[in-house]
Amino acid sequence: MSRHIAGRGRADRSAPPPAGPPPEDVECELSKKLTLGQFLKLASLLDSGADAKEAVAAGAVSVNGEVDVRRGRGLVHGDVVAFADRSARVVGRAGQGEL
Secondary structure: OOOOOOOOOOOOOOOOOOOOOOOEEEEEOOOOOEEHHHHHHHOOOOOOHHHHHHHHHOOOEEEOOEEOOOOOOEEOOOOEEEEOOEEEEEEEHHHOOOO
């Protein structure tokens, strides 16, 4: 019979570094709600709203490393959106949305 000791052998199992190039900073107007679908087009990660709708619904888009299927999800300063092998970071204009 094998005994499991909690935490044993897991010390070196940290998440691997993100693949691909670092995210591109994209300046955005954050005085109004910025949705995931809008940002995908604004950052040129996808060409159209229809493409964004399909990609998000298919689970091919992640926000801050987690898949999100809500095209209307609100984004804030510092969020990183990734699709395929590209990613972009939301940056508020003139300090908007920063703490």
